[in-house]
Amino acid sequence: MSLFRLDASILPTTSASRSLADLVEAEWRTAHPASEVVRRDLAADPVPATAWADVVTSNFVDEGDRSDRQREARSLATTIADELVDAEALLFAVPLYNYGVSQHFKTWFDLAYTDPRIDPQGTALRGKPATLVTVLGGNYAAGTPKEGWDHSTSWLRRVLEDVWGLDLRVVERPFTLVGVNPALDSFADTAAELKQTAETHAVRSGREIAGLVAASR
Secondary structure (H helix, E strand, O other), rough: OOOEEOOOOOOOOOOOHHHHHHHHHHHHHOOOOOOEEEEEEEOOOOOHHHHHHHHHHHHOOHHHHHHHHHHHHHHHHHHHHHHHHHHHEEEOOOOEEEOOOOOHHHHHEEEEOOOOOOOOOOOOOOOEEEEEEEEEOOOOOOOOOOOOOOOOEEEEEEHHHHHHHOOOEEEEEOOOOOOOOOHHHHHHHHHHHHHHHHHHHHHHHHHHHHHHHHHHH
């Protein structure tokens, strides 16, 4: 039994997304203390930006004519897919960066997507319990001045929930830059409430995915 955890934050010691993911993982460990947690840290070990193109172009070349870089990219794609397929539950911690999807996560996703087990016709991930933790420096909810500026969360939900078919829960914490950016100081109380709500949701989500795996065994 194992939990796969992916972190995309570039700030390992002060990351809000990692802190929330820690709460999810703690609930998993409480329920399954002997289980393995397989980790992939995209900040410490980023996927090469050329890997996706190398795999795609290798499909048009005879196996014996593939370059070393193409072979390495294909091997990495298989390893990444194995991590997803072999785990009983999945945890993704992905912050919003510059109003869009983390480049580290997008590069990782594109490479994983080349594996036939987890493309839209594959079934290896369908129904697998998963949690997406995402954090946003500002607040882009309906009715806020920057409503619609978050171009990450909806995409993440689309590819994880609809394309891969995961049984997905989403834990979201806005306003993580309150206390960092003085322009947001007036939102301190709101940010504190949103942080507490996100932490509650993270704990609940961890319990849910752990419970679903236990019930299925």
